Amino acid sequence: MKIMKFGGTSVGSAERIKEVAKLITNGEKNIVVLSAMSGTTNTLVEIADYLYKKNPEGANEIINQLESQYRKHIEELYSTAEFKQKGKELIKSHFDYIRSFTKDLFTLFEEKVVLAQGELISTAMMNYYLQEQGVKSVLLPALEFMRTDKNADPDPVYIKEKLNNQLELHSDSEIYITQGYICRNAYGEIDNLQRGGSDYTASLIGAAVKADEIQIWTDIDGMHNNDPRVVQNTQPVRHLQFEEAAELAYFGAKILHPTCIQPAKYANIPVRLLNTMDPDAPGTLVSNDSEQGVIKAVAAKENITAIKIKSSRMLLAHGFLRKVFEIFESYQTSIDMICTSEVGVSVTIDNTKHLNEILDDLKKYGTVTVDEDMCIICVVGDLRWENVGFEAKALDAMSNLPVRMISFGGSNYNISFLIRKEDKNKALQQLSDRLFNGNH
Secondary structure (H helix, E strand, C coil): CEHHHHHHHHCHHHHHHHHHHHHHHCCCCCCEEECCCCCCCHHHHHHHHHHHHHCCCHHHHHHHHHHHHHHHHHHHHHCCCCHHHHHHHHHHHHHHHHHHHCCCCHHHHHHHHHHHHHHHHHHHHHHHHHHHHCCCCCCCCCCCCCCCCCCECCCCCCCCCHCCCHHHHHHCCCEEECCCCCECCCCCCEEECCCHHHHHHHHHCCCCCCCCCEEECCCCCCCCCCCCCCCCCCCCEEEEHHHHHHHHHHHCCCCCHHHHHHHHHCCCCHHHHEEECCCCCCCCECCCCCCCCCCEEEEEEEEEEEEEECCHCCCCCCCCHHHHHHHHCCCCCCCCEEEECCCEEEEECCCCCCCHHHHHHHHHCCCCEEEEEEEEEEEEEECCCCCCCHHHHHHCCCCCCCCCEEEECCCCCCCEEEHHHHHHHHHHHHHHHHHHCCCC
């Protein structure tokens, strides 16, 4: 059994839904995870924003616009009167439900219910379309098996038991359709796995049913060795080790969400990244197998802030780093890179929500300086320290650019450079030329 996940752009129109239907009806039993149609979740967030601001008129205007778009999709998607009617009733029931939230108190709980409607609609539309085509498909409601625990982490034991029960109930079906992103929390309330959560859903389902493969379908041919929006002649990377893929995903390669990797990695299930626009392209295979002696790809992460804490009191003082890290922990702000010396420590963060409070607390321990609008460039591959000269190649490519920090040795798969945002494009191009194109 394969898990096939399709993102919002892959099901973004009636035409795209029809194309996806062809891909998933391949003679095998597949579990298909769908996101909301592209743009829907952002619009639902906007509706929720109006409701928070107690502006039901503004919310209703956006609701009506979105419902009108969906009615057009229904007309284009179905060819028979029976399924056009089913589609219209589906859309009406969901949008009437969304409208019901314009009358009462609106909280985070109601917002999560509103945000769940996008996936519920897209999966029901796909299921009706497959049935109209004579396919034995069934909806497996994610809200009946996808659950998080009291720490907001997925509950794998619960997921496995409930999902396998659902599959047994519908053992004669050919295609199983379910929602990405949405779940219930430990208290039974509708919740979600955060943005990018459809990848996570696919990976959790794959681990629960011991799938042969998890396929993540997007609109690009696998993960590229550099950012194709910036660098010319990038190439898809045909194979990545799980850690390499996680580093690239975390440091800016948008095709895959970092959280998606873990359940598949631990269950030893390969993940294949494929392109709905070019289904025959091989894409990228992510697995536990590693290729030795190869640099795979480069990625960039913008909107980075660097903080340096310098203190002569740090010299030989135990407990200094603990105090520094406790400040970031108290404001739930994670650190991307870290470099230390005898008299100071530099760290980078991408969440500046509590920056002023963090700086105030850090000033108790030393002199604090801040560099904003920075960018992390991450080079990923087999970067074990025994591989002579690999870090030198990357350093050589950056030799004419000012580098604020370098991180090497924290993992076997990554060397990272902190540079100014305005130098990003030049750095990416020079790294491609040096590492992949053989130019000096």
